[in-house]
Amino acid sequence: MRLARATTLATVATLAMAFLCGSFARADDAKAVDALNAPAKVIQEKSKSWKGVLDAYVEMSAPPMKLGPAFNVLAVWPGMADWSKVKDWAAANGKMAKALLGAQTAVAFAMPYGRTSVPPVYVEKGAFIGIGDGLTVYSSDVAYLKPLAVINTFVAAEMYRLGQEKKYQEAFELGIASLKFLRQVADQHLLEEKVFAMEAMCDMASVQRDVLQTFLADIPAPVVKKFALTGYAFIHPTDGERLRRMEMPEGDRVLAEALIMQLFDAQGQPDTAKFAATMGDLQARKEPLARFGAAKRWTEIADVHGSLDSTRARLTGIYDDWWRRWRVRYYDGLLDNPTVLSRTNKMRYAMVLAMANDIQRLFALRQRLNAELNGTVLAFGVVAAYRDSGIWPGGIDRTYTQYTIKRFDFDPWDPAAGRWQYENVASPRAIESEFGRLQISGGVLYARGVDKEDGSAQKQTNDGLTGDFVAWPALRALSRTAGGK
Numbered sequence: 001m002r003l004a005r006a007t008t009l010a011t012v013a014t015l016a017m018a019f020l021c022g023s024f025a026r027a028d029d030a031k032a033v034d035a036l037n038a039p040a041k042v043i044q045e046k047s048k049s050w051k052g053v054l055d056a057y058v059e060m061s062a063p064p065m066k067l068g069p070a071f072n073v074l075a076v077w078p079g080m081a082d083w084s085k086v087k088d089w090a091a092a093n094g095k096m097a098k099a100l101l102g103a104q105t106a107v108a109f110a111m112p113y114g115r116t117s118v119p120p121v122y123v124e125k126g127a128f129i130g131i132g133d134g135l136t137v138y139s140s141d142v143a144y145l146k147p148l149a150v151i152n153t154f155v156a157a158e159m160y161r162l163g164q165e166k167k168y169q170e171a172f173e174l175g176i177a178s179l180k181f182l183r184q185v186a187d188q189h190l191l192e193e194k195v196f197a198m199e200a201m202c203d204m205a206s207v208q209r210d211v212l213q214t215f216l217a218d219i220p221a222p223v224v225k226k227f228a229l230t231g232y233a234f235i236h237p238t239d240g241e242r243l244r245r246m247e248m249p250e251g252d253r254v255l256a257e258a259l260i261m262q263l264f265d266a267q268g269q270p271d272t273a274k275f276a277a278t279m280g281d282l283q284a285r286k287e288p289l290a291r292f293g294a295a296k297r298w299t300e301i302a303d304v305h306g307s308l309d310s311t312r313a314r315l316t317g318i319y320d321d322w323w324r325r326w327r328v329r330y331y332d333g334l335l336d337n338p339t340v341l342s343r344t345n346k347m348r349y350a351m352v353l354a355m356a357n358d359i360q361r362l363f364a365l366r367q368r369l370n371a372e373l374n375g376t377v378l379a380f381g382v383v384a385a386y387r388d389s390g391i392w393p394g395g396i397d398r399t400y401t402q403y404t405i406k407r408f409d410f411d412p413w414d415p416a417a418g419r420w421q422y423e424n425v426a427s428p429r430a431i432e433s434e435f436g437r438l439q440i441s442g443g444v445l446y447a448r449g450v451d452k453e454d455g456s457a458q459k460q461t462n463d464g465l466t467g468d469f470v471a472w473p474a475l476r477a478l479s480r481t482a483g484g485k
Helices: 002-020 030-042 050-059 083-091 094-103 120-124 145-164 168-185 191-214 221-230 251-260 272-286 294-302 308-327 350-355 360-389 475-481
Strands: 421-433 436-447 469-472
Touching (some): 030 251, 050 094, 050 120, 050 145, 083 145, 094 145, 145 168, 145 191, 168 191, 168 221, 191 360, 191 469, 191 475, 251 308, 251 350, 272 350, 308 360, 436 475
Antiparallel strands (some): 421 436, 436 469
């Protein structure tokens, strides 16, 4: 018995070292790639947006600086350091703007999975989705998200550049196109892709309001009214005001099942050596401090882990549960029940728990995105009314029909009233924000946030987790004109 265990541990150590040294080739698992790409096969190539946009990315000139805290979609604006360089970079890449404008009518982004599924030049430029092979099948490399971050930064810079040239219609047309493109990306199949796309849409929607705030005094009322009524309300027409059609990511389940199938023997029991080395490496990559001893722990778990059939059934049960929750209303009682994931035995299904990414955070992110998009529609309507009459409207209801669409007056955090809060603030008052203490006046539009309490917009956070979610005025832009960063 001791000799057998010693042999097993030696085998585990050998396999683990192979993982650490990278001796497993970074190819693509053909079956997993086929499964991930299958849904897009019914879409005609001309109706996919990935190639047109990434072709333009391949041709883009290098940004004036690396992405980072000082250079990203939320950091670029005309008062930033080196704005002249950023502006010149944006002006020099009109092909990207044209590609995004063309992409907005596509059916889907539908970028194929697998390095060999895209042109070699894309791989050289880091625009691909790598899927592991063999025992590394669960280790995807969603490399193209960095190019998308560069593209998003370009959009923000180009909107400000166009605004400075008083080409407001062109600026907001590009902004809407970028949101429609990101909405397509949000229906990709891996959790990492969906989180990126949803967070990027939140950022991009806030940028639209920043640009509107920055050029508020000069933008003609008809331009703002046009985008309030026919632009931001139709980022994805079938979503409506509740993001009804956004898909839940299931690509991670495909990869998890592909790995599960390799870690059990002919009798449907864990292959201890493969099981321990593979899962130990997976844990070590997620938790570096757990690297030492991880393989030994998984060797012990193999003795009590569920069978192949029960493991696959548990994985399916977890995703079925999430699927049901994803499709109910935000305040459905089902969401208060314990998830199948939370009720899963930590030892018997340790492998599933290690790979089944908890998508609970997506529910909160979807509500925030809902608020960002609805708030943008309403903010443009409020500003359109103001620019048309020179007076901030007395109530949000006074903008309905003429300046905005009533059904977007939906607060995703407020199950009772379900409406946004609006006030015409006659004299400046203070608000504590993530950009510092600011003075606000005029039209103030806000949602109640996660706590569902009406804080009269005295405290704000960008995600609505504490205080109120303020859509207007655009506080980031306001902080810049007030001397903030």
